Amino acid sequence: MVSRIPLCDPAERRFAQNPATIMPVETETITTDRLDRRIMSALQFDGRASFRRIARALGSSEQTVARRYRRLREAGILRVVVLPDPRASRESLFVRIRTAPGAAAPIGKALAGRPDVSWVTLAAAGTEVLCSLRIDDPRDRDDLVLKNLPRLSQVTDVSTATMLHIFAGTGLQEWQGFDARLNAQEIAALGARSRRNVPVHEPGLTPDDDALLAPLAADGRISFAALAAATGRNESAVARRVEALLERGVLFVDVEVAHALIGFRAAATLWLTVAPADIHRVGSEIALHPEVGFVGAVSGPASLVVAVTCRDTADLYRYITERLAPITAIRQHEVTVTVRNLKQAGTVMDGDRLPRL
Incomplete structure (x- = not known):
């Protein structure tokens, strides 16, 4: 059972009672070349593939691939983790918390400290927190959603959506926004494993x-x-x-990328409403979009939740109007633009960087 951790420690409560404005963070861009991006793309298919196998698929040397990987890892751009598959949990929830201006940061930071929360983002210009909560004991859900959050005066609204299905299976269904994606022959040479349903x-x-x-x-x-x-x-x-x-499929390999560091600074969560008969078809189609890192079917007013990362807001606009618009089964959409990632794949972010080993 997940150990119960309070939403906020005393220091976080004091901060929440006197919230400060979330100031924009200046993001450094780290230069990566085509081989760097191809290595990242290969790892999306199999994060535990040997350097030798990756080198053979990409037509490089094992030593070069290993050296490039270490550079990406040490720069906080890339991180490979192996985690329990959330689909094996009794329940997984998306929690949306709307707050008074400036209160989202301390609440998000406190949520990021909980072991049962796998990712946390600040959105809506710093007045909304989105997080994913894995539940093995319903009391953990009730303590957070029904007791702890409503007690905070800075919280104006809490809503939840239960995860019903995750569209995942291969690296094609991971974020592949790189401009150096692998071709079919290179993917076959990797011999990557698929992510099975549990x-x-x-x-x-x-x-x-x-x-x-x-x-x-x-x-x-x-x-x-x-x-x-x-x-x-x-x-x-x-x-x-x-x-x-x-x-x-009890464990899965997750490859996390610090998108902002490589020039992809427009991230958003899309909430899409689709007729029940079209949910699986539309979710499967969107999961193959290179800009998309996650698609799940959820309960509530929206049918699908989609995590998308683009280079800038103009790119995000083009994605919505040119990639999503032709999918006529989408009846309604809501866009929540990410201000800051606080936690990814169970790992607390170090600013815009992934933590180093």
Whole structure:
């Protein structure tokens, strides 16, 4: 069961009672070349693929790929993690919290400190917090949504949407906004694994797996030898267990990209209303858009929630009017522009950077 962590510690409460305006952060752009971006694209298909396999697919050398990966990782641009699949949780929620001006930052920061919250963004010019909450015990949901949040005077509204389905399976359904995406032959050469649905009849994580989770969440590319040393277990046993959990879809490999650092500064969450008969078709189609990093079917007024990242607001406008507009099954849409990412894939952001190893 997830340990209960209060929404705000005393320091956060004091900050929330006297909110300051969220000041825009000057974002550094780090130069990446075509090979850097092709390596990132390859990792989206299989974040644990060996440097040798990636080099062979891209026509480069193993040493070059390894060196480029380390540079991207040390710059806070790229991070590979292995996490429990949220679809294995009893329930996953999107929580939208509207606040008084300036109060979103401390509330978002407190939410980012909860282990059951996987990502947090500030939106709507700093008056809205969006977060994803994984629930194994309904009391955690009730404590947060029904008790803790409504008690904060700076919170003006709380709404939730239950995750019904995640459209994911291959790297084609991950964010691929790079201008150096892999072709079909290169993708085949990678031999990447697909992300499976989690069958309800299959066993999930056991208490014996707990020791594996922290090292994998810190570095999803950790070797089995290092993982065995960290857990005090036999290397072959560790390898068999991790591979089995990945194969069954209990764990999944997530590749996080600090988009702002490579020039993609317009992120948004789209809430789309679609007729029930069209939800799966439309969700599957949108998941293949290079600009899209996540698509899920949800409960509530909207049918689909979509995370999209573009270079700038003009690019975002073109995506909405040129890519989404032809999908006539979309009856209504709402756009929530992201101000700042506070947490991605269970990792608290270091400004615009992903934390370094």
